[in-house]
Amino acid sequence: MSEENNTVGLPVGMLAELTHRCPLQCPYCSNPQQLLKASQELTTDEWLKVFEDAADLGVLQVHLSGGEPTLRPDLEAMIKLLNSKGVYTNLITTGVTTDDKKLEALAEAGLQHVQVSFQGVDNETIQLIGNYKNGLEKKLATAKKVRELGIPLTINAPIHRHNIDQVEDFIELAQKLDADRLEIANVQYYGWAYLNRSALMPDRDKVDRQVEIVEQAQKDLTGILTIDFVTPDYYADYPKPCMGGWANDAFVIVPNGEMLPCHAAQTIKSLDFENVRSKSVSDIWYNSSAFNAYRGTDWMQEPCRSCPRKELDHGGCRCQAFAIVGDAAATDPACMLSPHHARIGELAVESVAEKDADLVYRRI
């Protein structure tokens, strides 16, 4: 047994990236550019052990994601185990791989919530972004079946240049599907999305129009449809409170068992990550150097260190600081107080100017 670090709280959330395999090839995928193959994935027994340990450590909510998590034939067994430990399970799916029978089995296993992604509201946009034909009908069928089974539904809409004009349509679609929640999530430019920023970045006017639409809909649809709005970083004044603070109350496990403080953490080249195949979830949570690197506020530099907002936004995103400033301990350049804030504005302008940039699809 390792000694526990008493200043560290218990984790409540866990993102389980069960596989990197996916029928879609979205150019803003949150998986790393070096994707893992099926043969590198944790086995069923290894995942079940991880979930058991995570629940014992304090995890209350597990997001089953990927890639496409339903490509794992052992998904029911995972949900069953988590449910028996009182852990809330959330399935994050493309909605193109499951038939009614599969969804019924997942519901039977105790699945609590489903999030279905829509790359657009029509087949043309879904194909342009996902490089996948005729996805719409399958996604609609999945969403309908989820509601028929009485499971709460979230529609996830990642927003960028090619679908920012569809925000009102996404709202209408979510309502038609009897969804409980809609995520209008502006693409975060890390990993694949950073590579594709010139082909994805929307221009300022469209972003401003989008904000107006979403704020109006949030007001009009109170108690009817909950709209979570992930605002675009590149046009922000303050950074997002990324992960609610680094290694504060959540962690990620990727398909081969590496445990990370956030899904993009591997982009920070100075960090070393540990694997649940050789160490326990609890040991990594408390003692991993990567987890302890940016916990709390002691690691902060100015202007964060003396900033009254430091407990609010935790200095923003470490991965974005590393990608743009080259130092993961720097203030997130999305913050207007960062000495590098002008650079993020320039990046947005440069990206928008490249009107004809090709999408680079996410591929193994």
Added chain:
Amino acid sequence: MSRFHAGLRQRLLISDETKPRFADHVHLSFNELRQAWVVLGPEHIYWPDETSVSILQKCTGSDTVSDIVASLAEEYEAPASEIAPDVQEFIQTWADNQLIVEAL
């Protein structure tokens, strides 16, 4: 002026007669590890304080808001008329977050 219309769903407006209950797949439980009450729901985790817990525990679907206010008044030795607006507002907020629905 509203631009977006309700569609299939209606906003639940809480009155004295409403019988509130938790929405499907929203659970209130006591977490032994943390010695604290917790509500688990879609994409969110809530840590209600003591007063909130005593209201939420009464949202079983069998009692009306008036019944809930009456039993809270007794528990906290406070006039029902004084606490009623706060209780109603609390339940309305939870309904607006789609955590509480009406028992039919």
